[in-house]
Amino acid sequence: MGDEKGMTRKLLECSLSDKLCVVQEHQYEIIIIPTLLVGVFLILLGVILWLFIREQRAQQQSSGLRGIAPMPPSRSLSWEAAGHGESVFVPLKETSLESLLQTTTHALTKLQVPREQLSDILEKIYNGSYATIYRTKMYTGDPAKPKSVVLKALKEPAGLQEVQDFLGRIQFYQYLGKHKNLVQLEGCCTEELPLYMVLEDVAQGDLLSFLWTCRRDVMTMEGLLYDLTEKQVYYIGKQVLSALAFLQDKQLFHGDVAARNILIQCDLTAKLCGLGLAYEVYTQGALSSTHTVPLKWLAPERLLLRPADIRGDIWSFGILLYEMVTLGAPPYPEVPPTNILQHLQRRKIMKRPSSCTHTMLSMCERLSLIWGNTTDKVPDLEELIIWMRRYLKHENQHKV
Known part of the structure; x- marks a missing residue:
């Protein structure tokens, strides 16, 4: 040991009495050891990142994108599930x-509509x-x-992501699939841009506009009865519930049940539309935060940003x-919309409308806190469908 220290001092060209040599003697240890530790850390970090990236690529190659839109992990739906007999993968x-x-x-061969079958005369309904x-x-x-139809046309220019979403x-x-209380898909034009979705036309329009028209002092207009009775309210309500039950069977919910999203035919057949939120649940497994719904139609759990389900539709x-x-x-x-959650948390309810009979009120009180449900048990x-059928059999033609 003494010979080694002496050799070190000799290499450093200093005498035995020079104290600075003690510092210089350990200078190499101070520099080299941390450098080695940093180098080992960087090598380990690189290995970890490489393994992570390789695993992500392996998952993408094994799963890919099923169908046209990304599917939620819980569903694994494909064209085969939709009845086409083969799966389609479009990465x-x-x-x-x-x-x-x-x-x-x-x-989509069976759904294709030749463009020459569509009239060049277009009446714009909505610009989304x-x-x-x-x-x-x-x-x-x-x-x-x-045949009168509704044509939904994808706006141009459209990128690859917009086309895939459409x-x-x-x-x-x-x-x-088809349900009598959902707006039906009649066909599509997807062989080239612009892309068209051809939907069933419900010419009488939405339920909210129909209700506003019922306020006028008219009995009929354009062959449609505008003197709404309580029995007809039950009739429309039962149809909406039937559409919601159809969605529930497919593990879906609507997310925006309101008069503005229900279309009415001349015979008061109701067609539930506005399925954008249901599509989000289908593709993502949950609702996004970008799709807004008027606050006063939302259940308390939706206002609290909790996971949504069919109970919110009820x-x-x-x-x-x-x-x-x-x-x-x-x-x-x-109540201002921004105060609606606080209003509900205080268990305050809406006043009974003058046109609401005791029969309807007794049913509505079982639905939610808006009508005074104090048990927090939602049917x-x-x-609800059983109740509607029962009331339809016994209800008179009381006007609302």
Whole structure:
């Protein structure tokens, strides 16, 4: 040991009495050891990152994108589940717009509508953020007969993500299938841009506008009865519940039950529309925070940003009954929308409308806190449908 220290001092060219050599003697240890530790840390960090990236790539290659729109992990839906007999995989990051349209057009062969069957005369109904909605004629059959339809056209220019989302909505309608109380998909045009979704036309319009018209001093207008009775309220309500039960069977919920999202035919057949939130549940497994719903139609758990489910639709159905009984009046008229959660937490309820009979009030009180339910027990859809059928059999023609 003494020889080694002496050799070190000799290499440093200092005498035995030089104290600075003690510092210089350990200088190499102070520099080299931390440097080695940092180097080992960086190597380990690089290995960990490499393993993480390799695992992510392996998961993407094994799962991919099922169908046209991304599916929630709990569903694994594909074109085969929709009754097409084959699965379609369209990885978004590895395809062009042309190949995407080619693949999906082949999968949607049975729904394709030749563009020449659609009239060039378009009546604009609504101009949305991503699509414009028109009313037009579709000529089908032999000889060709005109049929009024609603045409939803994807706005241009549209990127790959917008095109995939639009095609995903067509896939969603196809997955849902047909139900008499849901707006039906008539077909699509997806072989080239612009993309069209052809929907059933319910010419009488939405229920909210219908209720407002019922306030006028008229009995009929354009062949439609505008003298709404309580029995007809039950009739419309039962149809809405039937559509919600259909969605529930597919593990879906609507998320925005309101008079504005119900279309009415001349015979008072109700068609539930506005399925944007249900589509989000189908593709993502949950609701996004970007889709806004008027606060006064939301259940307390939705206002508290808790996970949504069918119980929220049942709550909103109670609001819908209030809309129908009052011929389109907004709920909680005395409460600002920003104060509605505090209002509900204090267990305050709406005043009974003058046109609401004791029979309807007794049913509404079982629905939610808006009518005075103090048990916090919300009935399920089957119970509500049974109640509606019972009231339909015994209810008179009392006007609302």
